[in-house]
Amino acid sequence: MTKVFRRDPRHERIQRNRLHPLHLVNQSQASVASSGTNPRTNANVLLSSRLPLHRVDNPEFYIVVVPEMSGGRLTSADKDMLGLAQQLANGGLAHDRMDGQKIEGPIFEDQAPERCGAVLAVVFTSIKDDRFADAGVDRLLDLSLFVGEGYQPEYQLALLLQAEKQFAPRYWLFGDQTMNSADLGRRLAARLDERAATGVVEIDDNWIWCRAGQSGNEYRRPHERILLVAEQIADPVSNYRYQASPVVLDVLVREVAAPEMTPSVQPKIEDLGLVAVDPGSVYLVEAEFVLAGGNGVTDWPLFHQVATALGATEGASRVAVDDGNMPRSTQVGASGTLVSARVYLAVGISGAIQHLQGMTHCDTVIAINLDPGCAMVSRADLSVIGDSSKIMQALVDSINRGESESRVRELTGFDREQAKEKWDDAV
């Protein structure tokens, strides 16, 4: 590659013109383009490379965050928690309770680097999405290799205690109202014999505010070292990119060198794995996949058949319930249940505003309807215009066909395995 600096007049013109459609894209490519390499086109890469890097080389102290990590990804509550951790690490909480106004965030360039702490994220599940640098993680302690899948709180607690010894964090942050993170936080507090603050809803430089159960009151109390914070405790980070450089526990390095030196944990809890749950018995509120039927459904036995075939929890619109086709407990909407399903399949529901209110938290909506102009179709990510009975019949048929095919495939796969074993024995 030649080192000759080449001017691109068009690019410069776009850079000067803030209103040009390519202005933002080109701005981020400015350094890349002038160095002569091919500009990358991935939007996420562009977005993150535009942000300045926040470096912490010699952290004075650590803030340890244990994110919940649902499905190998940071949840939105985890990102809020990391946002709070960055505020704590860089000496300035953004909220000021007294006048209710936001104070400008810390300016990293002006601060002496030794005043900064580092945010350390401890992750026990295998990571699927590598967005730690954008979420505000300075150091990443990935223990997923040492902890297998499943419920192993005792071993995880032992690892956290080692992290406590090695890093001596100024704060431990856990998510309250979570499955694993809150459990670990309470275990750690009990083991260290420290009083953890739970249900933290607000925090400033002097005080923290904690929920007092369901009584509608809150306690104002001094800071604690172990905090179990509620959702939306702080805004997630957005101004900087972070290092997310991996760190290791010294103990584990030593253990690899000499496994017999470290005492092993005797687990009292053994995970026997997930239990198959009948989707019909799952509460409509917490169901992951809801199949809802409305006035457009004419064949209700077929509807139940589809729900069984898809493994979906059944819901209904008000009309279907009023007509006596579905029980009242399945009604979705303002006067029924507010569902939080990830996928919502609406059959023959036109989408009255009361019904749409009940499904505001659904991520993906699929509609099967005769009327292409109805509100449900405009809300849906995928809409199929047609007769509900025919489409439901086709759904049942294709799933049953798929099942029989996969069974055949399993059988042949099994035969192949057996043949391979025989071959191995023979060799």
Added chain:
Amino acid sequence: MLCEPLQIMVLVSTGMHSLTGRPCRASLDAQAIELALQQVGALIEVVNAGNAGDSEQSALRDYLGMGIGQVTVLKQPEFSDPVSALAQYVNEAEPDLVLCGEQAEWGEASGLLPYLLADQLGWAIVPHIAGLVGVADGHIELLQALPRGQRRKLLVKQPVVVTINGAAPQARQSAFLKARDSTINLLEFEYDSEHESGLELVADSELPQWQLQPAKQRPKRLKIITAKTAAERMKAAITVTPGQAGKVLQDTSPQQATEAILALLREEGVLK
């Protein structure tokens, strides 16, 4: 029966009625009692640590109305730490299983008590339990409630402290006659540790210093817009995100429509 009956101890607290704010049974603790009552042939002891005032007694009557016969109260003054007294009592009673609700309904409601208790006793602690599957040679099989209605089976060594999730079986109603005719056993303890059999009381020195105030309404964040310049804000306002305009399949055969639906369901991972 050859095997010894399962000894269950249920720790209950005073609840707060969600509408009136009056003392009543705590719903999770009542569910814990319900779970214990459903175990055939188990010996159940219900224990409460509190100051046993009139209001607390009326709440305890709610539990007694479920048909547990009697409840033991470790009487303590206000602002004293119940953990050490409970730990000592549980240690002497030696149950196989200690059940309690996940979190109290008022007060600090930290949900830490079962953890501290298990740590002091050196027992295992298992949270979010929705059911008991069975007991076999010193181990107990539990059903743990996960988000999205999923369940996980755990095999835990006895003795164990278990906290009950809201997904556990619903508590039965409280019957007035049973509540009136059952007994409340008061065990009183004092701060001095002269007599060795008595339970040691530890005062909670921090809690009285905290300020209790009505909870402030905090704004809930709905959407984050990180636009810095006017151009970005304009762009965010006028662009149609993919979520707002979905794909519409019109004039397709049911088979094609089915394929599209199933493909989306597989992509979302809800279809196995």
